Amino acid sequence: MARLNSPEELRKFRQAILSKRDPDNPCISICAGAGCIASGADEVIAAFEAEIENQGLQADVDTKGTGCPGFCERGPVVVIYPEEICYLQVKPEDVREIVEQTIKENKVIERLLYEDPVTGEKAVKESDISFYKNQQRTVLCNNIRIDSRSIDDYLAIGGYSALAKALSEMTAVEVLEEVKKSNLRGRGGAGFPAGRKWEGSRNASEPIKYVIVNADEGDPGAFMDRALLEGNPHSILEGLIIGGYAISANEGYFYVRQEYPLAVANINLAIKQAEDNGLLGKNILGSGFDFNVMVHQGAGAFVCGESTALMTSLEGKVGEPRPKYTRSNIKGLWNRPSVLNNVETWANVPLIVNKGADWFTSIGTASSKGTKIFSLVGKITNTGLVEVPMGMTLKDIIYKIGGGIPGGKKFKAVQTGGPSGGCIPEKLLDLEVGFDELSKAGSMMGSGGMIVMDEDTCMVDVARYFINFLTDESCGKCVPCREGLRQMHKILTNITAGKGKEGDIEILETLAETAVEASLCALGKSAPNPFLSTLRYFRDEYEAHIKEKRCPALSCKNLIAYHIDPDKCQACMICLRKCPAEAIDGGKKKIHIIDQEKCTNCGTCFEVCPPRFGAVEKISGVAMPAPIPEDERNITRKSTEK
Amino acid sequence: MSEILLEIDGKEVSAREGMTVLEAAQGAGISIPTLCHHEKLEPFGGCRICIVEIEVRDWTRLVVSCVYPVEENLVVRTRTEKIDRIRKTILELLLAHAPDAPGLQELVQEYGADKNRFEKDASFCIHCGLCVRYCAEVKKKNAVGFVDRGIRKEISFIPEISAKECWNCKECFPLCPTSYLQAVYVLTEALAFPSHSTEAMSDK
Numbered sequence: 001m002a003r004l005n006s007p008e009e010l011r012k013f014r015q016a017i018l019s020k021r022d023p024d025n026p027c028i029s030i031c032a033g034a035g036c037i038a039s040g041a042d043e044v045i046a047a048f049e050a051e052i053e054n055q056g057l058q059a060d061v062d063t064k065g066t067g068c069p070g071f072c073e074r075g076p077v078v079v080i081y082p083e084e085i086c087y088l089q090v091k092p093e094d095v096r097e098i099v100e101q102t103i104k105e106n107k108v109i110e111r112l113l114y115e116d117p118v119t120g121e122k123a124v125k126e127s128d129i130s131f132y133k134n135q136q137r138t139v140l141c142n143n144i145r146i147d148s149r150s151i152d153d154y155l156a157i158g159g160y161s162a163l164a165k166a167l168s169e170m171t172a173v174e175v176l177e178e179v180k181k182s183n184l185r186g187r188g189g190a191g192f193p194a195g196r197k198w199e200g201s202r203n204a205s206e207p208i209k210y211v212i213v214n215a216d217e218g219d220p221g222a223f224m225d226r227a228l229l230e231g232n233p234h235s236i237l238e239g240l241i242i243g244g245y246a247i248s249a250n251e252g253y254f255y256v257r258q259e260y261p262l263a264v265a266n267i268n269l270a271i272k273q274a275e276d277n278g279l280l281g282k283n284i285l286g287s288g289f290d291f292n293v294m295v296h297q298g299a300g301a302f303v304c305g306e307s308t309a310l311m312t313s314l315e316g317k318v319g320e321p322r323p324k325y326t327r328s329n330i331k332g333l334w335n336r337p338s339v340l341n342n343v344e345t346w347a348n349v350p351l352i353v354n355k356g357a358d359w360f361t362s363i364g365t366a367s368s369k370g371t372k373i374f375s376l377v378g379k380i381t382n383t384g385l386v387e388v389p390m391g392m393t394l395k396d397i398i399y400k401i402g403g404g405i406p407g408g409k410k411f412k413a414v415q416t417g418g419p420s421g422g423c424i425p426e427k428l429l430d431l432e433v434g435f436d437e438l439s440k441a442g443s444m445m446g447s448g449g450m451i452v453m454d455e456d457t458c459m460v461d462v463a464r465y466f467i468n469f470l471t472d473e474s475c476g477k478c479v480p481c482r483e484g485l486r487q488m489h490k491i492l493t494n495i496t497a498g499k500g501k502e503g504d505i506e507i508l509e510t511l512a513e514t515a516v517e518a519s520l521c522a523l524g525k526s527a528p529n530p531f532l533s534t535l536r537y538f539r540d541e542y543e544a545h546i547k548e549k550r551c552p553a554l555s556c557k558n559l560i561a562y563h564i565d566p567d568k569c570q571a572c573m574i575c576l577r578k579c580p581a582e583a584i585d586g587g588k589k590k591i592h593i594i595d596q597e598k599c600t601n602c603g604t605c606f607e608v609c610p611p612r613f614g615a616v617e618k619i620s621g622v623a624m625p626a627p628i629p630e631d632e633r634n635i636t637r638k639s640t641e642k
Numbered sequence: 643m644s645e646i647l648l649e650i651d652g653k654e655v656s657a658r659e660g661m662t663v664l665e666a667a668q669g670a671g672i673s674i675p676t677l678c679h680h681e682k683l684e685p686f687g688g689c690r691i692c693i694v695e696i697e698v699r700d701w702t703r704l705v706v707s708c709v710y711p712v713e714e715n716l717v718v719r720t721r722t723e724k725i726d727r728i729r730k731t732i733l734e735l736l737l738a739h740a741p742d743a744p745g746l747q748e749l750v751q752e753y754g755a756d757k758n759r760f761e762k763d764a765s766f767c768i769h770c771g772l773c774v775r776y777c778a779e780v781k782k783k784n785a786v787g788f789v790d791r792g793i794r795k796e797i798s799f800i801p802e803i804s805a806k807e808c809w810n811c812k813e814c815f816p817l818c819p820t821s822y823l824q825a826v827y828v829l830t831e832a833l834a835f836p837s838h839s840t841e842a843m844s845d846k
Contacts, residue, residue, distance in 0.1 A: 301791065318788075323687025323709045476769065476788075476795035477688050480728075483735035486793045487760050507759075514731040517704050517724070518690040 003278040006286040007164035010155075013277075017156050026061045026103050027081040028052075029144050030090075033068025033227055034262065035384075036075035040091065041065070044076045047092035051099045061103055064153075067143030067231015070385030071131055074114070079126055079144055086126035087112035117381070117403065134400045136363065137387045138371050139347050143231035148266050151273035154234040160279055162350035166242050167287035175246040175353065176202060182357035183369045184349070188214050188305070188342025188447050189418075189522070191368070191435035194349075200329040201337035202247040209249035210338040211240055212314070213346055215256040215263065216298050216305040219418030220469060222449035224373040225343035227385055229256065229263035232347070233270035237293065239349030241280065244291045247339055252293040255310050258300055267295055302473035306521050307332075307340050309475065320475045321521035342447060344373055364390035368434035372445070378415075378452040381406045388433070395429040398452060409454035412553075413537070417446030419466045419473075420526035422533025423459060442533040444526070458555035459538040460545050464492035466530035474523065481524030484515040488531060497558045500546035505535065550621020557601045560620045564605070566591045566628040568615035571635045575605035575616060589635040593627050648716040663707035663718055664692055674707050674720050675729065675749050677736075677819060678770040683779050685709045686771055691732050691749070695719040704728075726753060734759040736768045743768070745819025766822035767797055773814035773823050783807045786814065786823075799827055801834030 004010045030036075030045050045065045052061050071077055074088035080102055087098065087109065094112060101107045113122040114129045123129045126144075146153035154160070166175050180195030201209050213236060217225040228236060240252045256264050271293050274280040282290045296314055303309045304319040311333045313319035324331075332338025348370060352360050361369045368390040374397065376386050381403030388397060394414055398404065405411050413423040416433075422443030424431065431437055435445045453462065471485040488511050491504050512528035519525045535542060544550045551559040564575070564584075569591045576584040576592055583599040586592030592615075594605065609616040646657045650667050657666035662685065667674050677689035685708045692707045697717040704725070707718070719725070733755035736746060741757040741764070750757070769788075774797060777786050785803040789796055799808070808827065815824055 323685060323706070325705065325710050471793060474792040476790075476792040477686075479689050479691075479732050479735055479769070482769065482793060482795070483738070484731075486763075487735065487738070490761055510727070510731055513724075514728050514735075518693050518706075518728050518732065520687055520690070520706075 003276070004285060005278060005283075007168045010160060010164050010279075010285060014155050014158075014161075017152050021062075021156065023082060028061065028063045028098075028103070029066045029079045029081065030064070031067070031069055031075060031077040031144065032065030032148075033072075033075075033143075033231060034223070035068060035072035036077060039075040039089075041076040043092045044078070044090050044095065047095040048099070051095050055099060055104075057099070057103070064147040064150075066146060067148045068227040068385065069126070069144035070140060070227065070387075071129070071382070072385070073381070073383040077144075081145075084125045084127065086114065086123070086129065088114055130403065131382045131384065131386075131401055134396065135387050136371050136389045138351055138363075139235075139344060140227070140231075140373060140385060140387045142235065143227060146232065148231050148233060149269055151234060151270070151277060154232070158354075159234050160238055160274075162353040163238050163241055163279065164285055166245055166353050167285055167289060170353075172202070172246050172248055175242060178357050179246065179349065179352055182352045182360040183367075184345065184352060184360065185368060185435055186341055187344035187348070187372065187445075189444070191445055194341055194345055197329045197341070198243065198247050198339055200327060201249070201339045204330050204337035206336050208251075208336050209247055210333050210336060211243045211247065211249045211252045212310070212333065212338055212340040213240055213252070213254045213256075214305060214307070214310060214340050214342045215254055215260070215267075216302075216310060217260075217343070217447060218257060218302040218305050218473075219447055219449045221377040221451050222375045222418060222447055224375050224385060224448045226260055226263060228343050228347055228373075229260060230266055233263075233266045234274070235347045235350060236343055237267070237270050237274060237280075239346035240293065241274075241284070241291050242349050242353055243339060243341070243346065245289055247337070249337075249339070250290050250292065252291065253314060253333075254293065254295045255298060255304070255314060256295060257298045257304075264295060264297060271295070301475070302469075303475045303521070303523050306523055309521065310340065311338060320477050321523070323520055344448070365432060365434045365437070367436050368445075372433065372448055374416075374433075374448045374450040376402050376450050376452070378450075379405050379409065379454040379457070380452040390434050391432045393430050393432055394424065397433070397450070398429070402452065405452065405454050407454075409456065411452070412455050412457055413453045413459065413462075413534075415443075415451040415453065415462065415466075415530075416449065417444035417529075418449045419469045420444075420523065420529045421446045421449065422529045423453070423462060423537065424533075425537040442536050443529070456553055456555060458496070458551050458553040459534040459541045460492065460551075461496050461553075461556055463530045463534045464489065464496050467492055467527070470523065470527040470530075474527075475521075478518075478520040478524060480515045480518040481520070481527060484511045484519075485524075485527055487511055488515075488528070492531070495542065495545045496551075496556045498545070498549045498556070500542075500549075502546065504546055505539075505542055508535075544621065548621045552620070554618040554620050556620075560601065560618045561596060561624055562594055562599060562601065562603070562605055563617050563619050563624060564592050564594055565615050565617055566593075566632075568613055569635075570613050570615070572610065572613070574608050574610065578604050578608045580604060586633075591628060591633040591635060593633075596624060646712050646714050648712055648714070648718065650718040651720055657712040659712070661712050663694060663696070663705075663710045663712055663716070666712050667707065667718070667720065672720060675752070676708060677745070677749075677768070678772065679708045680772055680776065680817065683772070683775045686775060688769065688771055689732065689736075691729055693725055693728055695722055695725060729753050730755050738762055739764060740766045740768055740820040740822070743820035765796075766820050766825070768820055769795060769797075770819060772817040772819075773797060776814050776817055781807075781811065781813065783811075786826075797823065797826055799830040799834075801830060804830055805835035 078087040078090045184194045185191040301319045304313045308322040309319045373387045415423045471489045474481045476482045581600045583595045606616045655670040676692045678686045687709045694707045730753040737757040738760040785807045789798045
């Protein structure tokens with residue numbers, strides 16, 4: 001491994017890598033991200049390697065497991081360069097055909113292409129797929145192009161050129177000013193301007209300073225940072241080194257959650273490779289700037305994503321937030337100036353240095369610049385990671401990219417910003433995504449979770465779910481969060497269980513106010529959001545639960561009952577046989593009836609009743625219809641009538 | 643140390659740099675309720691009952707006075723409708739655990755807190771951390787600590803340390819606002835080092 005002593009040596013080294021690679025040679029990129037691995041990507045990669053070897057094509061064809069390109073719904077994803085042919089849901093048994101047809105004969109295999117569910121048109125290139133076509137991928141785009149464990153791959157696509165530029169052509173203050181000018185705002189939660197945070201640390205008198213990557217991504221359903229950490233670790237590392245240079249810090253940390261072992265492995269490998277190449281350590285690229293990085297693994301506490309709790313944890317203490325009213329960029333880790341930014345924020349830094357602040361500010365809204373990665377999950381056709389320019393409407397993200405709601409269901413709400421974000425209703429779908437826009441709507445950007453909910457989702461139950469998560473993750477230090485959330489959770493549980501009382505909403509509002517105003521840290525202060533936003537937009541659902549003991553979404557188990565419509569029942573015996581509680585009475589030609597005393601509301605009958613009959617229905621808040629008289633239950637009479 | 647002038651409840655108060663709003667108020671004879679505060683200990687900021695409203699550069703917000711440092715021209719209000727409502731709620735949340743705790747009763751009267759507002763979960767500890775912090779910061783023994791987190795968080799004596807250190811100290815006992823600490827100690831003693839307590843008794 002060559003140690004590079006100057007930007008010129010880096011440039012030559014990159015040339016040497018590129019000269020060994022023929023851009024016209026086929027390259028098979030197979031996503032080796034967590035989602036595709038779960039769908040069998042490892043077997044597909046092994047099958048490709050074996051097949052290429054069998055056919056003696058090793059010299060002409062490059063095969064690589066890459067980072068996550070985001071279309072997790074259709075994994076394993078295979079992209080074949082230079083034509084950029086994209087095959088989805090590839091299985092090991094497809095591999096021989098791909099090599100025979102596409103690699104050797106240059107023929108496209110139709111059945112593995114993406115087919116537009118509306119038009120039926122096939123898309124050959126990745127960029128033609130509607131999921132990708134409407135995205136703007138400035139940060140995520142390289143995930144599929146590189147083997148995340150190869151620094152050569154990263155260098156080949158121009159990696160570390162921003163670092164070289166910063167160190168050799170810019171002063172630290174110029175780098176800082178460029179980031180300030182870009183108005184890059186933190187991608188981890190609060191959206192604080194990164195440049196201002198950096199400036200505070202740079203100007204602090206204490207000489208020893210730190211830069212830290214917050215990779216403690218813990219929001220349920222969020223995996224943006226994971227995809228970057230696993231797929232393109234060098235891009236984050238490069239941003240961090242540049243940040244260190246800008247604020248004059250010589251030490252950096254990655255705080256990675258323990259639940260991301262592959263991310264930890266890839267980051268550690270990236271650090272080792274960067275050190276071997278002279279891109280980390282003493283006198284980086286001959287600039288005189290020294291910088292070292294260490295990786296710290298969290299121990300499974302969500303609250304450690306909060307800046308002061310993260311730093312306390314990094315110091316080796318229990319990960320609880322600090323009560324002090326000082327900014328951590330002035331007094332952070334070991335009471336020294338510490339710049340903590342999220343993974344995605346750091347990954348944007350090399351782009352800003354290379355392309356300039358003007359390029360960055362040309363994307364986005366007035367107050368939110370650049371792109372943002374969202375993890376689009378829930379009741380959505382195209383689950384996956386999407387990167388869009390700030391200012392795209394929620395509607396476009398959900399319908400143009402996400403492909404809308406599956407199963408012909410109606411959209412109800414989209415939850416953004418992680419567990420302490422909020423639910424945004426249909427009437428606000430034209431909202432443009434941005435830090436301030438989402439906050440105004442009672443939600444937040446958070447780190448970019450986006451959970452889509454359809455008409456079957458009970459909004460009271462959603463609030464209960466997230467408050468439960470936050471109760472579990474509260475550190476327990478302050479009363480408004482620990483005790484307030486405990487009581488909020490109890491009351492919400494009661495409401496969804498049909499035990500809601502008049503006055504519950506008011507008590508919840510008081511508890512929410514106490515937590516928002518008096519909690520010690522951002523976790524507690526934002527924890528009531530799931531309740532407050534659902535109350536704001538779906539108050540009628542709360543009232544239906546409390547006053548009528550009715551769940552409008554027909555979702556809360558204790559508030560619904562199952563009923564068989566005697567006019568629709570064909571006495572097919574399916575539900576009767578499947579009912580685990582033996583609560584269904586009937587016979588071969590005898591209309592079925594559910595014994596409400598025995599029924600456990602498990603929903604099996606509802607699920608197994610053939611859709612062409614659709615005889616089982618859920619009812620809530622209304623009296624159970626009287627059972628059909630015994631002498632009218634004979635199915636033959638019904639059929640003779642017809 | 644430079645003198646800092648601020649206003650608390652309409653009264654001009656003089657404080658030294660580095661003091662907290664709570665200390666400045668106490669020095670001026672203005673009372674702010676506290677539960678987790680102790681003058682010998684580092685500010686903890688856990689109970690949040692000492693919350694006050696501050697106005698600085700036309701920006702009004704709520705902060706906890708045991709941590710917030712004094713600054714020139716700061717305007718502090720220690721009682722507003724909102725503050726009283728929050729304090730009452732905090733007390734009621736604690737009363738769900740320790741409805742008859744002696745250390746809470748005076749404040750319960752003052753703020754009209756209802757001990758039956760929330761569903762009871764009688765566990766007695768209100769997590770003020772006085773015992774834990776006193777043992778760590780003043781006695782430097784760490785014989786009692788917090789275990790687990792969130793709503794499962796509890797105080798626990800570490801038998802190995804406690805067996806050696808506690809029998810002739812017990813300085814944390816009077817700090818506990820609910821008397822729960824003694825119960826935990828007695829239980830630890832009975833389970834982990836019963837012989838020691840018998841010896842200690844026979845020594846007397």
